[in-house]
Amino acid sequence: MxxxxxxxxxxxxxxxxxxxxxxxxxxxxxxxLLREGDTDSVxxxxxxxxxxxxxxxxxxxxxxxxxxxxxxxxxxxxxxxIGYLRPxxxxxxxxxxxxxxxxxxxxxxxxxxxxxxYKQLDEDAQEALLPALSKAEREDLRRLAAYEEWTVGxxxxxxxxxxxxxxxxxxxxxxxxxxxxxxxxxxxxxxVDDDRHLIGVLDLRDILIARSRQRIAxxxxxxxxxxxxxxxxxxxxxxxxxxxxxxxxVLDREDKLVGIVTADDAMDVAADEVTEDFHKGSTVGxxxxxxxxxTIMVLYKARIYWLVLLVFGNIFSGAGIAYFEDTIAAHxxxxxxxxxxxxxxxxxxxxxxxxxxxxxxxxxxxxxxxxWLLMREALIAxxxxxxxxxxxxxIGVWRGGPEIAAVVATAMVLIVLFGALIGMSLPFIFARxxxxxxxxxxxxxxxxxxxxxxxxxxxxxxxxxxx
Amino acid sequence: MxxxxxxxxxxxxxxxxxxxxxxxxxxxxxxxLLREGDTDSVxxxxxxxxxxxxxxxxxxxxxxxxxxxxxxxxxxxxxxxIGYLRPxxxxxxxxxxxxxxxxxxxxxxxxxxxxxxYKQLDEDAQEALLPALSKAEREDLRRLAAYEEWTVGxxxxxxxxxxxxxxxxxxxxxxxxxxxxxxxxxxxxxxVDDDRHLIGVLDLRDILIARSRQRIAxxxxxxxxxxxxxxxxxxxxxxxxxxxxxxxxVLDREDKLVGIVTADDAMDVAADEVTEDFHKGSTVGxxxxxxxxxTIMVLYKARIYWLVLLVFGNIFSGAGIAYFEDTIAAHxxxxxxxxxxxxxxxxxxxxxxxxxxxxxxxxxxxxxxxxWLLMREALIAxxxxxxxxxxxxxIGVWRGGPEIAAVVATAMVLIVLFGALIGMSLPFIFARxxxxxxxxxxxxxxxxxxxxxxxxxxxxxxxxxxx
Numbered sequence: 015m016x017x018x019x020x021x022x023x024x025x026x027x028x029x030x031x032x033x034x035x036x037x038x039x040x041x042x043x044x045x046x047l048l049r050e051g052d053t054d055s056v057x058x059x060x061x062x063x064x065x066x067x068x069x070x071x072x073x074x075x076x077x078x079x080x081x082x083x084x085x086x087x088x089x090x091x092x093x094x095x096i097g098y099l100r101p102x103x104x105x106x107x108x109x110x111x112x113x114x115x116x117x118x119x120x121x122x123x124x125x126x127x128x129x130x131x132y133k134q135l136d137e138d139a140q141e142a143l144l145p146a147l148s149k150a151e152r153e154d155l156r157r158l159a160a161y162e163e164w165t166v167g168x169x170x171x172x173x174x175x176x177x178x179x180x181x182x183x184x185x186x187x188x189x190x191x192x193x194x195x196x197x198x199x200x201x202x203x204x205x206v207d208d209d210r211h212l213i214g215v216l217d218l219r220d221i222l223i224a225r226s227r228q229r230i231a232x233x234x235x236x237x238x239x240x241x242x243x244x245x246x247x248x249x250x251x252x253x254x255x256x257x258x259x260x261x262x263x264v265l266d267r268e269d270k271l272v273g274i275v276t277a278d279d280a281m282d283v284a285a286d287e288v289t290e291d292f293h294k295g296s297t298v299g300x301x302x303x304x305x306x307x308x309t310i311m312v313l314y315k316a317r318i319y320w321l322v323l324l325v326f327g328n329i330f331s332g333a334g335i336a337y338f339e340d341t342i343a344a345h346x347x348x349x350x351x352x353x354x355x356x357x358x359x360x361x362x363x364x365x366x367x368x369x370x371x372x373x374x375x376x377x378x379x380x381x382x383x384x385x386w387l388l389m390r391e392a393l394i395a396x397x398x399x400x401x402x403x404x405x406x407x408x409i410g411v412w413r414g415g416p417e418i419a420a421v422v423a424t425a426m427v428l429i430v431l432f433g434a435l436i437g438m439s440l441p442f443i444f445a446r447x448x449x450x451x452x453x454x455x456x457x458x459x460x461x462x463x464x465x466x467x468x469x470x471x472x473x474x475x476x477x478x479x480x481x
Numbered sequence: 482m483x484x485x486x487x488x489x490x491x492x493x494x495x496x497x498x499x500x501x502x503x504x505x506x507x508x509x510x511x512x513x514l515l516r517e518g519d520t521d522s523v524x525x526x527x528x529x530x531x532x533x534x535x536x537x538x539x540x541x542x543x544x545x546x547x548x549x550x551x552x553x554x555x556x557x558x559x560x561x562x563i564g565y566l567r568p569x570x571x572x573x574x575x576x577x578x579x580x581x582x583x584x585x586x587x588x589x590x591x592x593x594x595x596x597x598x599y600k601q602l603d604e605d606a607q608e609a610l611l612p613a614l615s616k617a618e619r620e621d622l623r624r625l626a627a628y629e630e631w632t633v634g635x636x637x638x639x640x641x642x643x644x645x646x647x648x649x650x651x652x653x654x655x656x657x658x659x660x661x662x663x664x665x666x667x668x669x670x671x672x673v674d675d676d677r678h679l680i681g682v683l684d685l686r687d688i689l690i691a692r693s694r695q696r697i698a699x700x701x702x703x704x705x706x707x708x709x710x711x712x713x714x715x716x717x718x719x720x721x722x723x724x725x726x727x728x729x730x731v732l733d734r735e736d737k738l739v740g741i742v743t744a745d746d747a748m749d750v751a752a753d754e755v756t757e758d759f760h761k762g763s764t765v766g767x768x769x770x771x772x773x774x775x776t777i778m779v780l781y782k783a784r785i786y787w788l789v790l791l792v793f794g795n796i797f798s799g800a801g802i803a804y805f806e807d808t809i810a811a812h813x814x815x816x817x818x819x820x821x822x823x824x825x826x827x828x829x830x831x832x833x834x835x836x837x838x839x840x841x842x843x844x845x846x847x848x849x850x851x852x853w854l855l856m857r858e859a860l861i862a863x864x865x866x867x868x869x870x871x872x873x874x875x876i877g878v879w880r881g882g883p884e885i886a887a888v889v890a891t892a893m894v895l896i897v898l899f900g901a902l903i904g905m906s907l908p909f910i911f912a913r914x915x916x917x918x919x920x921x922x923x924x925x926x927x928x929x930x931x932x933x934x935x936x937x938x939x940x941x942x943x944x945x946x947x948x
């Protein structure tokens with residue numbers, strides 16, 4: 015056995031093949047030291063690490079060890095650390111803590127993460143926790159927790175920095191200084207009137223640049239972009255990306271400021287949306303938890319619906335084959351080319367659909383571009399089909415003679431052309447019908463291309479071979 | 482005809498169905514006013530708009546109108562605006578500008594965007610431009626432009642804010658104030674020694690919180706995360722997301738600070754990587770430009786390789802069918818179920834592959850989780866297969882009697898089970914071989930599932946029916 019590496023030598027190494035430290039290995043070492051009673055070494059090590067990394071170590075430990083390790087950090091770091099843990103791990107830790115310790119931790123947490131954790135607690139735990147919090151915290155919690163899962167309200171946070179329009183730049187800087195410990199960000203500040211109506215937004219950079227006596231009302235942006243608390247959270251993520259914002263202000267129906275969505279929370283929302291699009295693209299339905307944590311039942315339910323639906327869709331392909339049974343019986347060698355031809359239509363179609371789904375999602379193309387994109391796709395598909403026809407023609411001659419080769423090559427061109435056009439059109443049709451273009455999935459395109467492929471292949475065969 | 486809406490009434494409306502203004506419509510109105518000579522109205526309107534929106538309007542105009550509109554903004558806004566335009570539009574504008582005007586604009590641009598634009602210019606234009614720039618700008622341009630396309634160096638910017646370790650917090654604030662106009666961000670500052678070695682990082686927030694006489698050296702983070710200029714840019718995006726950074730410092734091999742990658746540039750890199758993963762998932766190869774701007778030839782090349790490769794892969798399915806020709810000839814009704822069965826294996830496999838590709842990309846699961854994930858997948862696939870077997874058994878009885886139904890149902894369970902296991906394993910196998918798991922695409926999984934499906938279906942049929 016090799017001597018274990020001392021903790022102090024674990025260090026971020028940007029030149030390593032895999033630049034992240036193996037969390038499980040570090041976790042083992044931490045637990046060993048904790049059980050030996052060497053808490054000083056562990057405390058020193060953890061305090062020098064990035065909190066995202068500490069969270070990764072804790073994920074690998076048993077709950078009692080994780081709690082012991084966590085308690086070696088100062089409270090405000092614990093409060094930040096818990097936000098880096100998986101929701102399920104947060105819940106386990108919260109459940110194991112005493113009521114008083116949990117209340118202290120939650121008071122120090124950022125308001126949005128606190129509300130997310132609170133929502134996870136069962137009713138008894140919620141009831142037990144509330145009296146240990148301040149009145150303002152209780153109200154904040156209840157308010158943030160009330161928003162529905164998919165809304166901007168459910169990802170916003172209420173610990174933003176505010177300024178008054180009458181302040182000078184110098185006063186504003188002092189005001190931000192006073193809010194710097196509590197606020198989620200002080201790099202963008204929100205100017206509100208006495209009724210909390212949002213009347214302007216100002217970046218800290220502009221305060222620094224301004225002359226110290228200049229009034230905030232003179233330099234603030236009086237027509238800031240904002241979003242409603244009831245809007246979809248994906249919309250907030252899109253706006254933050256589009257306008258390169260640090261944070262996006264959230265207003266209620268009365269134009270009162272109720273929260274902000276920060277850029278890093280928006281990145282998480284955007285990543286979740288991408289995951290959803292990926293899943294949709296292979297007919298997997300929405301999954302609330304992470305894939306790693308999902309139960310068998312959750313995954314079964316997310317997958318069975320489309321699988322069964324597509325089974326019935328494929329009956330049409332079967333019926334197509336049954337319709338041409340006589341042609342097939344007379345030329346059994348045609349069957350050799352069946353998988354190859356129908357798969358090619360599906361593959362070309364899947365490519366087109368994916369290109370369009372992603373281009374629509376990133377605003378690279380718009381629904382109104384459909385016309386010229388279809389023309390371009392027809393030319394590309396024709397080129398692809400002709401190339402593939404050449405590739406199969408040789409095999410056709412070898413397996414069934416020149417006549418079969420002619421049938422197969424002709425069918426290939428048409429199948430690839432129409433497969434590609436179906437795949438390219440479907441996302442636009444879905445968008446037009448007000449549905450998510452991402453639902454134009456590979457399997458759906460493949461099923462449609464299959465039916466068309468069977469009909470075209472055997473249709474051409476019976477026309478060319480039976481006469 | 483309805484009276485055209487005056488420009489002043491175009492406004493961001495967060496409660497509208499589609500919250501973005503129709504850019505093409507606004508562009509038309511701007512051009513109309515410009516041609517009527519009413520530049521004052523246009524200038525007023527453009528100055529009140531977000532630059533991302535102004536860029537969207539310019540994209541809809543002819544080059545001369547776009548240039549005229551752009552010139553109505555102050556220089557530093559023009560410099561920021563051009564970064565919001567598509568690369569091809571930037572190039573058109575740069576090419577149309579006089580050498581002197583272009584040099585002025587580029588001096589005001591952020592250093593990374595300036596280098597990107599410079600790289601797009603042809604050699605003559607580059608040569609013509611350089612003498613109009615300052616020596617420092619020339620050197621900065623050459624240095625940034627020298628990094629290869631996929632590296633961190635090619636997305637980093639060199640206009641970061643620096644501090645000296647001996648400064649007090651108050652002096653640091655003054656130093657950042659002086660750099661606020663030029664630097665890409667002042668919210669994170671980099672502490673370097675006289676040789677530009679990075680010795681610490683400090684957020685502006687921490688400077689605000691510190692006592693004004695405290696030394697920077699005492700409060701800075703002395704073990705900041707950083708990345709090498711030669712690393713892959715996706716790695717920078719992952720680190721920024723993992724550690725919730727505003728910007729990530731970039732060092733050369735000698736630990737000297739050479740640039741930073743900002744969070745918003747990291748978001749763009751991450752979005753490009755997601756697009757690449759989407760494309761890979763449907764066997765579309767890398768495309769350098771956007772899909773909307775790609776030529777027919779570029780798209781043809783990105784797609785033909787895998788399409789032809791899969792044609793040859795599907796020959797195995799054809800050979801499988803040919804092998805069972807006698808069984809098929811004796812029971813032609815089996816063909817009815819062929820598309821349905823092999824498609825089901827492909828669909829279940831595509832679902833599994835997609836779930837794993839995305840979970841691996843987001844670190845939701847790790848390669849070491851393969852064992853228990855495979856067990857879980859087997860149970861899920863069994864449940865899916867049994868459900869689908871029930872769904873087809875009825876059709877089996879109707880189309881071919883109880884014997885055919887038994888064959889079809891048995892085949893369905895096995896095909897879905899093995900299809901799903903193939904789809905789930907492939908991303909892990911790719912990862913193990915050091916390739917991108919995203920290459921475990923739907924079409925590849927479908928092709929593998931097809932071969933297996935044909936063999937299992939007719940294998941079972943000939944075993945059960947021929948005896």
